[in-house]
Amino acid sequence: MAYTHWQRQLREGLAEMQLPLSESQQQQLLAFLALLNKWNRAYNLTAVRDEEEMVSRQLLDSLSIVPWITTEHLLDVGAGGGLPGIPLAIIWPEKRFTLLDSNGKKTRFLHQCVLELGLKNVDVIHGRAEDCQPEQAFSQISSRAFTALDSMVNWCGSLLAQEGSFLAMKGQYPDDEIAALPASWKVSSSHSLNVPGASGERHLLVVARAEETQ
Template identity: 35%
Template sequence: MKYFDIMNTSSNNEGLEFNEKKYEQFMRYKDLIQEWNEKVNLTAIKEDEEIVKKHFIDSIKVFKFKELKSAKNIIDIGTGGGFPGIPMKIIKPEINIVLLDSLNKRINFLNEVIKELQLKNIKAIHGRAEDFAQEAQYREKFDVAVSRAVANLTVLSEFCIPYVKVGGYFVAMKGPAVEEEIKSSKNAIRMLGGHIEHIEKVQIEDSDFNHNLVIIRKIAQTHKKYPRKAGMVTKNPLV
C-alpha cells in the first residue's frame, strides 16, 4: 500500500472519503494504463509515482471546487486515458459520468477499465465534442463539464460549455501560467453563455506540481450555432 497515505491525505484535504477498496481500484487502473500504453498512446507519464501524483491525485483535486461535490451528472470532454473522469468516479462512486473522446482505441481502453473496476453509471462514448454537443440527449444536460484536454481555453470553452445546463459549471484544468489565456478567452466565453467565476489554485501534496481550475459558470443558454462544425473551432477560434 505504498501510495495509500498520500492519496488518503489528498482526498481528506478535499473532504472526500478514501478507503482500501478505492485504493485497490486506483492501483488496478494504474496497471491497466501501463499495460495498454504499450499499444495505445494514453500518456507520456509511465512511472508508478508519477501516475499516482500527476494523473490520479491531480484528477481528485478537481473536487477542490466545492460545488462539484453536489453535482450528479458530469461529462469529461477529451478524456484521453480517463482523466479526470475515472478518478472522480472512483473517489465519488455515486456520480454519473460520461467520458467523451475522439479516438476509438482509447474508448476501448476506457471500457476495459470500467469493466475491470466494476464501475457503475459511467459510459465512454466515441466521437467529436462538436458533434455530440448538437444532440438533444447531451446538449445542456450536465451539471458540470470538466476537461483536462490540451487546448486553448477559447477553443476548449466552445467544445465544453454547450454541454452544461444553465446554472451549471465548466471546470477547465489548466497549468500554472493561465492568466493570458483567461484574458483572451473572456469574450468567447461570454458569447457561449458563460462567465469566469474564479480561479482555484491547486497544489499536489508532496510535490512541486501545481495548476489551476478555471471555474466558468453557465449563466445563459448557448446559441444553437455553437459549437461550430468540425475543424472550425480550432482553425478559427472565437474572438
C-alpha cells in the same frame, strides 16, 4: 515500481489531501493505474511514463478537484486515459460520469476500464464534442489537458446547462487563454490545487457564461 510503493504513495497522498477512502476504493484506484500503465505502452494514453510520478500526477491530480464537484452527473470531455473521470467515478459510485473522447483507441481503453473495474456509473462516448447531443445539458463539465479555454467553450458550450460551469484543470495560470475567452464567458473563480508529490503549478478554473448572456 513495486505495487506496494504505489500503495504507500496513494495512502500518504490521500491523508495529506484529507480524503478518506475505503481500502477497496484505494485498491480500485491502483488497479486502474496498473491498467493505464499497461495500455500506455501501446496506446500513448498519457505523457507520464515515470512510474514514480504516476500516483501523484494521475490519481491524486484527478482527485484534487473533488471539493468543487457538486453535480450528480459529470461530463468529462477529452477524457483520454480516463483522467479525471475514472478516479472520480471510483470514489463516487453514487454519481454518474460520462466520458467523451474522439480518439477510438482511448475510448476502447475506457470501455476496458469500465469492464475490468466493474464501474456501473460510467458511460463512454466515442465522438467529437461538437457532435454530441445529450438528452439534457450537464451542470458541470470537467476537462484536463484538453484544449485552450476558448476552444473548450466553443466546442462544448452547447453541452453545458445555462447556469452550469466548466471545471478546467490547468498547469500554470493561463493568462493568455483567459484573455482569449469570448465576451460571453468568464472565469468565475480560480483555485490553486495542492497535489502531493507533484512538482509545478496546478490550477482549477471554473468557467461560466457571463451574466448578461444567462
